[in-house]
Amino acid sequence: MDVDIGNALAGVATPGVPRSYLDRLDERVADAHDRIRTGMADDEFGYAALNLPERADPDAIRAAVAPLADADTVLTVGIGGSSLGAATLTDALATEGEAHYLDNVDPAQVSSLLDDLDLESTAVNVVSRSGTTAETLANFLVVREAYEERGVDWTERTLVTTGDSGNLRDLADEHDLPVLAVPDGVPGRFSALSTVGLAPAALLGVDIEGVLAGAREERDALSGSLFETPAYAYGALLYALDGRGAHANVMMPYHESLETYAEWYAQLHAESLGKDGLGQTPVRALGATDQHSQLQLYRAGPNDKLVTFVHARDGPDVPIPSADLDGLDYLAGATLGELRDAEFAATEASLADVGLPSVRVEIERVDAPAVGGLLFGMEAATVLAGELYGVETFVQPAVEWGKEVARGLLRGEEALEETESLRVTRE
Structure with missing residues (x-):
């Protein structure tokens, strides 16, 4: 997993993170890494993951x-x-x-x-x-x-x-x-x-062995610096941008097979970091589909978001058949993969043009080692962000509260407090 945060730096994006701030933040990343390593070594709850x-x-x-x-x-x-x-x-x-x-x-x-x-x-x-x-x-x-x-x-x-x-x-x-x-x-x-x-x-x-092998590569790559560890670079950037006003994180893979990954990430991020009034709101998107459904807001709406692109450099492809149709000459000799990659590059440039921060997460291809590495990398990024926020990353008290109330309602033991309602119905 490679991470490029250049389009989220100050001078390119607003909000953006100054390089000098990242240099200072790196000291806290080193301390957080030591805490994470200790938790892993002791098999502490959560860190054991x-x-x-x-x-x-x-x-x-x-x-x-x-x-x-x-x-x-x-x-x-x-x-x-x-x-x-x-x-x-x-x-x-x-x-x-x-x-x-x-x-x-x-x-x-x-x-x-x-x-x-x-x-x-x-x-x-x-x-x-x-x-x-x-x-x-x-x-x-x-x-x-x-x-x-x-x-x-x-x-x-x-x-x-x-x-x-x-x-x-x-x-x-x-x-x-x-x-x-x-x-x-x-x-x-x-x-x-x-x-x-x-x-x-x-x-x-x-190939579950391949999945675990890819995850081990990311695990072995963990170091005490965000400039040397892609997962930590991503986690530190989330924390830094949230503090500067990017309160939503749009996870946007450019491969249909990774659409569910965006759902998985939304839970990982929200349930781990949404505490004490802190944490970004994860948003699920899919490229190129959501260029047509969400990009208008991202480009022309408020600059309160980070967009995370996930892109594979290589993979299967399908040639686009030639057709005698007006206005489609640019498709001549192209492939679906080339069209998708052009859409991705254009969207990334479109957001940079208006100063909306984005991050590019790249894997070599959508295969077992790469997906295993991606999952582990995002888990490590989330744990690091939790350390920087100072929240209890591995608990979810708000979720447990809802579960208890639901059980009580089914048993007839709980009654929800009545609240004033404003119901609008058709005559």
Whole structure:
């Protein structure tokens, strides 16, 4: 993963970060790096996630998924960090079969998906560290009933990924289901490079060893200077720009296969850094699609955003057929990849022209090592930013509050405080 922050520096962008400030900030980055290294060495909660490239065991993962290796489709039941990392890997890298994710409790969507699936050839991967996540357990119970109604033995098609205790662990023990352990000390949003993210990927033929190898390269590249570590350069820049008024971070990959990566990053960023009145708002975008839906705002609206472009230098391509059509002579002899890259370069230049800060994150190609490195790099960037902000990066109290209230409402034990409403209806 390479990071170019030139278009976010003062003199080019407003807000922008002066190079002299980055020189001073680098001293704090060195201190933060020492804290991160200590946390990793001691396997402290949260920091342990940065050890996953070394600790994850692909052989154990492949052994656990082996009983389901005949599946054509993998249905992962989880929410948030229990699904987005896996979805990022399968959407970017899977070359065989289909992956589906039940990560919401929308009755219409759940019913429609189950109606369309051939359950006899579908493996179910249910993921919850606690084994008590309401949305996950509710969806899994619906899935299990669908299997039973169609006469398919769900116990022969189910993999459980969970903690050492809880409802799912008990279920796995009772029915002798294949089970993978969620690693200790790793918050869900940091678990993409663990059993949580790698098991569905392995079932769909992804080179999980390559993913981990790429992540290890980024891990080994961590140093005490933002000028030597791409991940730290990015994390430090987020912090510095937020303090100067760039309160939104638009994550904009220029590859369809990385669209889910932007969703994964949004959770990682928001849940880790949104505390104590601090943190940028992550925005998901996709190039070149959102040049037509969002670029107008970015170029002509308020300069309160950073746009992060993610671009691969190499990859498959498709020639554009010649056509006798007026006004399309510029496409003659071009390819779809060349058109996409021209759109990317033009968008980047367009934002620089009006002084909106942007960062270019480049990988060589969308393959297993590069995606593994990208995921690890963004995790390390987020941890560093958390150190600079001084927030508790690895907790999410606001999320837990909402979960408790929802459980109380379902039990009839909680009543939400009435607030004044202004309802507008048609006559």
